[in-house]
Amino acid sequence: MRVLTAHGSAGLEFDTVVVVGAQEGSFPSLARNEPMFDLAALESRATQADRNRARLEDERRLFHVVRTRARRRTLFTATEPPGEEAGFTVRSRFVAELGVGWTPSPVVPGTEPVSV
Secondary structure, three states: OOOOOOHHHOOOOEEEEEEOOOEOOOOOOOOOOOOOOOHHHHHOOOOHHHHHHHHHHHHHHHHHHHHOOEEEEEEEOOOOOOHHHOOOOOEOHHHHHHOOOOOOOOOOOOOOOOOO
16 A cells, blocks of 8 residues: 555556545645745736636646546545534535545444544
């Protein structure tokens, strides 16, 4: 098993690929990729909406790279936040665009999730 970033997987191929965090906010992540006080960004004629669209397209291309690394199968995972926010996970729009269904985790009463 190899643990790689999406960028680190470019050019490689595996029988099975597991994509962890296939949820909105993680993949795609639209977090700002420029400094808060970037003079070039302030002087640019591109609006924040334009920069967001460009960032989303970059994320879409990266998602394509990741999902095409598998020879046989790709497994996408998403997690729910704990506590009051449970149930509010929005799964990745990129996975939805593939038409791939999700299998919910089984709920076993009285058990706590195990983290490693």
